[in-house]
Amino acid sequence: MTDNVKSITIIGGGLVGSLCACFLAKRGYRIKLYESREDLRKAKHQRGRSINLALSHRGRRALRSVGLEDEVLQNAIPMKGRLLHDISGATKSVIYDEHTNQCIYSVSRNLLNGILLTAAEKFPNVEVFFQSKLINISVREGTCIISNMATNETFEVQSDLIIGADGAFSKVRRFLQQIPLFQFSQTYIDHGYLELSIPPCRGYLMTSNHLHIWPRGEFMMIALPNKDDSWTVTLFMSFRRFEELDDKEKMRKFFESTFPDAIELIGEEELEKQFFAAKPSHLVSIKCSPYHFQDRALVIGDAAHAMVPFYGQGMNCGFEDCTLLDELFETHADNFKVILEKFSSLRKDDAHAICDLAMYNFIEMRDLVTKPSFYVRKVLDNILFKMFPSTWIPLYNSVSFSSIRYTVCMNNRKWQNKIIITGLLIFFLVLSILFFLWRKF
Ligand SMILES: Cc1cc2nc3c(=O)[nH]c(=O)nc-3n(C[C@H](O)[C@H](O)[C@H](O)COP(=O)(O)OP(=O)(O)OC[C@H]3O[C@@H](n4cnc5c(N)ncnc54)[C@H](O)[C@@H]3O)c2cc1C
Known part of the structure; x- marks a missing residue:
């Protein structure tokens, strides 16, 4: 040199x-x-x-x-989609990319x-x-x-x-x-995060190759798999709520009412130990x-x-x-x-x-994924992506499975929203006219 x-x-x-x-x-x-x-x-x-x-x-x-x-x-x-856990413990798989089967890791x-x-x-x-x-x-x-x-x-x-x-x-x-x-x-959000863990001996109870989410509106928990069969669980919640859970009893009741299936996965004793072992961290x-x-x-x-x-x-x-x-x-x-x-x-x-x-x-993961409108949008996105693979790339796909500039991903979403809203308006208008004509004649 x-x-x-x-x-x-x-x-x-x-x-x-x-x-x-x-x-x-x-x-x-x-x-x-x-x-x-x-x-x-x-x-x-x-x-x-x-x-x-x-x-x-x-x-x-x-x-x-x-x-x-x-x-x-x-x-x-590989994680091919989200696995959503509802409050009863039932799960639902939402694949990231049904069209080209891409996954995150x-x-x-x-x-x-x-x-x-x-x-x-x-x-x-x-x-x-x-x-x-x-x-x-x-x-x-x-x-x-x-x-x-x-x-x-x-x-x-x-x-x-x-x-x-x-x-x-x-x-x-x-x-x-x-x-x-x-x-x-800089903007700090009101939510902090705390990491918990599902041990390898119970990791097999989790459906593999997914990013698991427990969406609960104002807060959520997620889990990502590790190579040793354990899972890293992250609870995202407001600091105020974290502060309220200041003893074992309150914490146990909170998990029983919001994440009942997670208690078995993490283990009751482990959950107590892990929950109070560290303070939630900030997100900026x-x-x-x-x-x-x-x-x-x-x-x-x-x-x-x-x-x-x-x-x-x-x-x-x-x-x-x-x-x-x-x-x-x-x-x-x-x-x-x-x-x-x-x-x-x-x-x-x-x-x-x-x-x-x-x-x-954050809003999509903790809240929107539980709403029917999310699935309607997902179905429409999948159909249009299949029909026009180089034009209609859904937001998640363009961010996670392409090198399209983030600004372009965002702008694409804006015009896609406009088309979907206009399309739905026209659809319902035509439907109403047909209904009206049918009633009249
Ligand atoms: C809970 C959580 C989950 C995340 N999940 C994901 C994810 O799934 N996917 C994803 O893409 N990103 C994720 N991220 C974001 C990701 O962690 C960061 O974007 C990434 O770590 C940034 O890397 P970096 O090297 O820029 O900074 P850092 O990882 O912060 O590394 C900075 C390094 O600089 C060193 N340093 C700091 N000050 C000095 C100094 N004065 N002198 C010398 N060395 C110094 C530090 O010790 C550190 O090693 C997550 C973040 C968090 C908090």
Whole structure:
């Protein structure tokens, strides 16, 4: 490698940072990746956030580009649809894509992150440093001050470009926020989430290859499968309601009246233990723009666009950031200024759209799926998708099973809604006229 090879510092060795390192290492840049936590492949305890995630088309596409899709899918479980549990324990399967049989995949967060870190470390031009936290940054000079958390020493790192993949509470973004005209907004929702678990010994009671949902209007519970036959269950509920369930008796009554079948699946004792073992976590949606500063710094992944998890797109969207960035590097080579400008302008509207769609999907998952109108719409969507596969792509399919820009997915939904409403109005009008004529003659 010659000395004029540009250097890139990546802050954050989570899912997006470690994938980004693979993409840019393939292009020959000198990469230094700093992750504040210890190496999760060696850590004794699992880290806090969701244990498994739904991987879909956009994420798979990015993994394919760095040659990791097959390895990840071998360790993932396909989910072909939602399995809805009603209050009596009866279930109903709603397939995601009856037309082309595509599915999403449940994958362990730690396993996926481990695969990505291992792949990044295999490049001779990548150095990964754990327990190394960004504590200060001078974006204009391209300088990061890093603290080694094991030794408490701090040191300075100079590079041509700094990429912040340091999550929703990004330090890199915090520095961008000080720059005039930087736009930023965050929205916490009233609901928090708590993770529970169905052990492998009872996992077989769950219908496989589905994402299970217990929709209950104001709140809901979901479960994703793990490779060891266990299921990770996530309860999404308002903090107020969580606070009300402050003793075992109240909690047990609540489960008996709302999720009776889940008690048997999780196990009564386990449920008590797990429910009170941790506090519910917050969910935040973050929008900002631009994502860059000159040719010096860029934020990607949750650092740029954290979203509520109800579309299963946070990671997929972050992985798509890496695909877009790679395409821009392909076209504009070392011209960081143009690459970063184009990234911000191409990505902003799409990222904002998926943040909004993720909010919408919470209502669909916890409430709309129980309404007859949801099924009427699903049937109509399926018929029209089959008749016009390249024109009428239902919203869920376009978001999860295509690379269609999120803004286009959203706009498609708007004109599809108009056509369906107009079609139904015409249908009922014709029906009424026929009925009227029949009564008259
Ligand atoms: C309950 C839940 C369920 C979810 N389910 C899905 C799903 O099914 N599908 C999906 O696509 N997405 C899902 N998501 C979203 C997904 O988890 C995120 O979008 C994804 O983790 C973002 O990855 P990231 O690398 O950008 O950020 P993170 O995963 O937050 O990683 C950031 C990394 O940066 C490190 N870091 C932070 N600050 C510093 C610093 N100062 N110095 C050095 N390192 C630092 C952190 O330790 C961390 O490792 C879910 C999220 C939640 C909360």
